[in-house]
Amino acid sequence: MSFPHFALTRRRLIAAAACGALVLAAAPAMADKAGSGSVSVMELMAPNALPDIVEGDANAPVTIVEYASMTCSHCAAFHHEVYPTLKKNYIDTGKVKFILREFPLDPLATAAFMLAREMGDKRDAVVDLLFAQQKNWAFVDKPLDGLATVLKQAGLGQEKFETVLKDQDLYKKVTDVRARAADKFGVNSTPTFFVNGEKYTGEITVADIDKIIAAKTPAK
Template identity: 30%
Template sequence: MTQLTFRRLALLAAAPLALAACDSKPETPGELPQGEAIAAIPAPAGTAWTDKVTVSPENGFVLGNPDAPVKLVEYASHTCSHCAQFSNEAHEPLAKYVDTGVVSYELRNLFLNPYDLVIARLVRCAPPEAAHPLSVQVWADLEQIFAGFNANQAALQQASTLPPAQRLQAMGEASGLVDFFAARGISRDQAMQCLADQPKAEALVQASQKQATDLGVTGTPTFFLNGARVDGAVWSVIEPALKAAGAR
């Protein structure tokens, strides 16, 4: 599946979804970083790098030391089964590398369907520190979330016909995503306010589209390590690449 423009995202609001492959054949990867083991970089006193999150200029969420010498970036879809698989496998071991201060891990959005946009807006209702935990929970419960999408197709079809300022709100309610996030600390009023912010939603899609075009990203998950594209999208490929770059 490939990324979609904002207009096409709206038109696909009622399309049934299934857990399926969502990646694409990677282009020729760049030259991955190589180096000796890098000594751990202590976090500021009384803190841990795994609690540190900053927002990058690309509007991604950087977990860990923002000046880490080994920078892992993932372009991800919240409704991508391969992204869910990576999250389920890599969440805990990757956190150990981040905790050393040598590795940072950045999540950036790539939108494959309108639900990705609803989820991205709801994630951004919370402070940046919650972005990674909320994403992990979405991927962990992806099958349940998809069941909610497919159980209420009539309401989602109706939502797709509403004016833009109301569309994401209606989709969030009909899909069950507002309730999902309410159970995780995002109140309904807060969620509806975030989903009504059409300019921010459009800006997210436009930024994602530009980055994907500039970098040749056509599917999810796609990984970059210190700016070089990784030929692979599973933890068994990513971990050796981190080690080769100096992570331990």
């Protein structure tokens, strides 16, 4: 199975993922550092090549934007270990609105994001599924076949799968989101978070989230 833009081999993908992991591993744990600078919230929230999918109350006092890659193991760990608590304690209670944006580290991550976007407002649910089953498609001998198998669980058939991966306009939009993040906001690794415009990079824990949100929440 092959498509334009996605000439993928297991060796190439592992090398690309390893490069991303090394960048992240070199960063100190977020609990041990403050935010690494800030950006204009107005510019951060300006329209992108792809519309944001917002989780939570649009008027929440704290906005978290995550730039993630579907093949990043650190991103998968965040969505498995931290995001459920973030959603329960902050997103569902109206304290935080959360936005995940595409920052693919390699062609397979780009493909995965394209396919997730095909699911419309179910994009985030598909992203969660792909992170949960990352080992079953991202690091196997035939990654596109593995990706197709996982996405069948979300109702995406083979014909639509192949059509989406040939969509050059969607491909460009995903890569444009990444390019803007790099050029405008200095994103160069995943995960990268912006909390009310303040930038945090690398792994993040539930305890980190609690401290950061508390600092950003207006006193009553």
